[in-house]
Amino acid sequence: MPPNKRKVAAACKAMKRFGIPEDEVKPVLNELLELYNNTWTLIEEDRYKVLLDVLLEKKREEDKGVNSEQNDEPEVVELPTKRLRSRHQKEHTSARVANSRSQPKRASVRRAHQDETTESQTCSEPEDSEPLVRRFSPRCQEGPALVPVEISSVDISNSPPVTTPSTRVYLDKPELSSSSQSCSVPRDSERRKRQKWPEDETSQLHHCYKRAKSSSLSFLEKEKTSVTPQVALNSGGTCIEPLAMLKVGPYMDHTPVENVLEMYHNNSLDLPRDEPFTDDQLHNEVPLAMVLPALPCVSGFSNGKSTDVEEDGLKFLEPESFNEDKGDCVSEVSQFDIASSPKGEVKISLTCNSSGRSDFHVPSLDAFLKMVEERILKSYRITEPNFSLLKLMTEFCDFFWALGTASAVDEHLRSINLPARKISDTEEIHDDKYGYEGNYCIPSSLSSGLVRFQNHFGVIPQIPKPIALSGLGGLHCIAGFNIKYIENICGESERRLKVLKDPHSSNSCNVEAVRKRHCPFPFLKYSDYVDDITEGEEKVKVSLLNGRSPEDLPTFKYISHNLVHDKAFVNFSLAHISDEDCCSHCFGDCLSSPIPCTCARETGGEFAYMTGGLVKEKFLKECISMNLDADFYCQKCPLERSKNKESDKCKGHLLRRFIKECWFKCRCSKKCGNRLVQHGISANLQVFLTPEGKGWGLRTLEELPRGAFVCEYVGEIITSSELHERNLQSSGNENHTYSVPLDANWGTKRHLKDEEALYLNATAYGNVARFINHRCHDATLVAIPVEVETPNRHYYHLAFFTRMKVEAMEELTWDYGIDFDDHDHDHHPVNPFECLCGSQFCRGLNH
Numbered sequence: 001m002p003p004n005k006r007k008v009a010a011a012c013k014a015m016k017r018f019g020i021p022e023d024e025v026k027p028v029l030n031e032l033l034e035l036y037n038n039t040w041t042l043i044e045e046d047r048y049k050v051l052l053d054v055l056l057e058k059k060r061e062e063d064k065g066v067n068s069e070q071n072d073e074p075e076v077v078e079l080p081t082k083r084l085r086s087r088h089q090k091e092h093t094s095a096r097v098a099n100s101r102s103q104p105k106r107a108s109v110r111r112a113h114q115d116e117t118t119e120s121q122t123c124s125e126p127e128d129s130e131p132l133v134r135r136f137s138p139r140c141q142e143g144p145a146l147v148p149v150e151i152s153s154v155d156i157s158n159s160p161p162v163t164t165p166s167t168r169v170y171l172d173k174p175e176l177s178s179s180s181q182s183c184s185v186p187r188d189s190e191r192r193k194r195q196k197w198p199e200d201e202t203s204q205l206h207h208c209y210k211r212a213k214s215s216s217l218s219f220l221e222k223e224k225t226s227v228t229p230q231v232a233l234n235s236g237g238t239c240i241e242p243l244a245m246l247k248v249g250p251y252m253d254h255t256p257v258e259n260v261l262e263m264y265h266n267n268s269l270d271l272p273r274d275e276p277f278t279d280d281q282l283h284n285e286v287p288l289a290m291v292l293p294a295l296p297c298v299s300g301f302s303n304g305k306s307t308d309v310e311e312d313g314l315k316f317l318e319p320e321s322f323n324e325d326k327g328d329c330v331s332e333v334s335q336f337d338i339a340s341s342p343k344g345e346v347k348i349s350l351t352c353n354s355s356g357r358s359d360f361h362v363p364s365l366d367a368f369l370k371m372v373e374e375r376i377l378k379s380y381r382i383t384e385p386n387f388s389l390l391k392l393m394t395e396f397c398d399f400f401w402a403l404g405t406a407s408a409v410d411e412h413l414r415s416i417n418l419p420a421r422k423i424s425d426t427e428e429i430h431d432d433k434y435g436y437e438g439n440y441c442i443p444s445s446l447s448s449g450l451v452r453f454q455n456h457f458g459v460i461p462q463i464p465k466p467i468a469l470s471g472l473g474g475l476h477c478i479a480g481f482n483i484k485y486i487e488n489i490c491g492e493s494e495r496r497l498k499v500l501k502d503p504h505s506s507n508s509c510n511v512e513a514v515r516k517r518h519c520p521f522p523f524l525k526y527s528d529y530v531d532d533i534t535e536g537e538e539k540v541k542v543s544l545l546n547g548r549s550p551e552d553l554p555t556f557k558y559i560s561h562n563l564v565h566d567k568a569f570v571n572f573s574l575a576h577i578s579d580e581d582c583c584s585h586c587f588g589d590c591l592s593s594p595i596p597c598t599c600a601r602e603t604g605g606e607f608a609y610m611t612g613g614l615v616k617e618k619f620l621k622e623c624i625s626m627n628l629d630a631d632f633y634c635q636k637c638p639l640e641r642s643k644n645k646e647s648d649k650c651k652g653h654l655l656r657r658f659i660k661e662c663w664f665k666c667r668c669s670k671k672c673g674n675r676l677v678q679h680g681i682s683a684n685l686q687v688f689l690t691p692e693g694k695g696w697g698l699r700t701l702e703e704l705p706r707g708a709f710v711c712e713y714v715g716e717i718i719t720s721s722e723l724h725e726r727n728l729q730s731s732g733n734e735n736h737t738y739s740v741p742l743d744a745n746w747g748t749k750r751h752l753k754d755e756e757a758l759y760l761n762a763t764a765y766g767n768v769a770r771f772i773n774h775r776c777h778d779a780t781l782v783a784i785p786v787e788v789e790t791p792n793r794h795y796y797h798l799a800f801f802t803r804m805k806v807e808a809m810e811e812l813t814w815d816y817g818i819d820f821d822d823h824d825h826d827h828h829p830v831n832p833f834e835c836l837c838g839s840q841f842c843r844g845l846n847h
């Protein structure tokens with residue numbers, strides 16, 4: 001048997017199982033073959049789902065045939081609408097238009113598409129389309145404009161047709177003469193008949209049809225559960241869902257449509273892998289979807305900002321800003337869809353159209369992922385070494401789900417031990433400014449650095465319906481996966497990748513990510529979440545939670561240990577440490593020795609640390625009390641001297657108590673309890689954008705007891721003259737922002753050499769401490785000088801310990817010792833700023 005005949009026979013056989021006779025199958029099959037340019041794979045897919053749909057549809061039309069003829073009104077069969085293609089898509093249209101035009105009644109589906117296409121081209125109802133065109137028109141010059149089209153929802157069993165206000169889809173604006181460009185929806189059937197189907201529409205019909213086919217079963221099932229017809233998923237112009245509820249009559253007496261559907265499902269319930277919804281979901285689904293309209297270029301990936309736009313009672317997300325200057329885009333994202341099902345399945349679909357390369361072939365998925373990951377790492381300064389595109393797309397899904405569900409946020413809050421009330425308290429501060437309305441909010445930050453809290457209930461009033469799979473494009477890549485933590489939480493293990501080649505088109509790509517089930521704590525896991533800003537430099541990861549685009553991430557090189565700049569006089573050699581400055585006879589843990597060793601000499605013969613790693617209460621109190629007022633004044637202050645001013649009068653420094661830790665020359669164990677700061681950070685910290693507008697801040701994700709070591713201030717060790725040089729050269733306040741003087745010893749010498757007057761500058765190189773904000777009163781941290789490598793106090797470590805018990809999620813702050821009344825900005829290593837510490841005794845309040 002010739003291959004074609006075999007295929008026809010197989011199709012007929014498949015339909016026969018549903019009780020549909022061959023003579024009814026063949027004409028429809030012919031029609032589909034014509035429509036799909038003999039691409040059998042599209043017909044055979046999903047166990048001939050397209051074919052079955054059309055047959056059922058046809059039967060339904062036949063049942064209603066009398067009615068239609070009487071009305072002389074072409075019945076609008078609510079299969080998905082289509083969009084007009086943009087120029088580059090046109091070039092690859094292969095379908096023959098003449099056929100579709102000459103046989104308008106052969107397939108209801110075609111007729112419906114034809115009607116809408118022609119309508120959108122020739123009618124003019126600007127009042128419908130104008131505001132929407134303006135709102136959703138893509139920012140890329142080359143991109144297709146979007147034209148909204150109202151679709152009538154028709155209940156076939158009842159007339160007249162009802163226009164559902166929400167059934168609005170957006171079609172790419174066709175390239176027409178100016179007179180015909182402002183288009184909308186005709187209601188006039190006569191006018192529809194006169195209109196032509198434009199040249200490039202057949203392949204779109206194929207595309208729409210393909211999308212429709214995977215949703216039409218759910219569409220029919222709606223009838224069973226009497227779900228009110230609602231809205232089609234708008235997908236930046238691509239048709240996605242059927243637009244109306246249909247009353248489905250029995251296909252045959254012995255095979256009602258319900259039974260056919262049941263048979264379809266029973267036959268094999270493995271719905272297409274790219275369709276994450278299941279049978280029971282179909283009953284529950286609420287047919288609403290949220291859509292981001294066409295993004296202008298691939299870098300739109302990083303565009304996380306959106307505002308919700310109300311339209312006909314529904315809310316859509318609209319990107320806040322596109323970069324209009326992205327003239328260097330090699331391709332466009334013509335469509336960006338994201339939707340979820342009530343069961344927590346989220347699907348992202350990104351369709352990219354390349355510039356018409358005829359030599360396009362399907363690359364390997366691994367190669368594709370590697371290339372994108374490398375590009376992203378390079379271009380967007382992502383600091384996560386294990387960055388993965390799939391992970392990023394999962395996070396997209398998570399965040400979408402979090403925005404769409406109250407429970408997800410709630411669960412997340414519980415998972416991080418943060419009472420929901422606490423979040424609300426914070427948000428109330430911003431109530432007026434940022435339009436906070438709800439009880440649980442998702443924070444997102446504005447470009448100004450402020451955090452905006454968005455009422456996620458308001459963003460998606462109903463859970464979006466799963467989007468149907470798009471058949472458009474040469475490469476159809478579907479990635480559905482659950483990464484490890486999702487497996488753990490959801491108890492579900494699934495990771496699947498699939499690459500499909502659609503022979504119908506050679507020059508566009510459609511990348512889709514589907515994640516099954518939602519993770520209950522996706523709240524923090526979204527695109528601008530950096531797993532570890534230390535890039536592996538610390539023993540622990542320090543995450544960064546960002547509400548802005550990756551471009552706004554802090555730019556510095558993370559270092560975990562101070563680096564000596566050129567001229568700074570810092571000598572770490574063993575020879576510099578005398579026997580009196582180390583415990584050369586100890587072993588094990590010095591803290592457990594009955595007689596404190598020489599290393600305790602600095603702290604009055606008693607170690608500053610307790611076993612367990614906390615600073616002793618007495619010592620801590622002394623350190624805190626010493627941080628209040630300036631205690632000594634240098635004869636010739638290095639800070640003033642470096643500025644070559646006439647007067648080098650010192651403005652005062654704090655007297656400090658030092659801790660001395662055991663070090664390399666000591667014979668005790670590396671695990672000796674008197675070695676704490678040198679082992680680095682062990683607390684679970686996070687860099688975050690402060691809601692008060694202080695910029696980035698540091699917080700702890702775990703409760704910390706009083707006296708706990710948090711981190712040291714790490715940066716470049718520079719001299720005071722070097723700092724002055726840098727300040728002169730820097731355009732902004734950068735050096736003034738991240739410098740700390742190591743001035744504890746400045747009072748000991750009459751003439752301190754420049755190379756002995758040192759600063760830690762964390763502007764270009766630094767650690768988490770550079771994010772610690774100032775608090776005038778009751779700061780959570782105190783800075784204590786710690787001697788490690790050198791007995792010489794010109795250089796020492798500046799370590800932060802908790803001054804009090806600090807709750808999880810509480811910001812870590814430190815009193816910079818700024819005199820807000822001193823207007824000599826050069827005097828302070830950190831320039832005075834408008835203090836937003838919010839403490840009861842804020843010194844900066846009157847400025």
Ligand SMILES: C[S@@+](CC[C@H](N)C(=O)[O-])C[C@H]1O[C@@H](n2cnc3c(N)ncnc32)[C@H](O)[C@@H]1O
Nearest residue numbers: 694695696737770771772773774833835836837
């Ligand atoms: C060492 S940095 C702290 C991290 C900084 N917020 C950031 O985003 O990188 C010091 C700078 O943070 C800001 N800052 C710190 N504490 C502040 C406060 N209480 N009020 C307002 N701004 C503050 C000031 O701009 C200051 O110059």
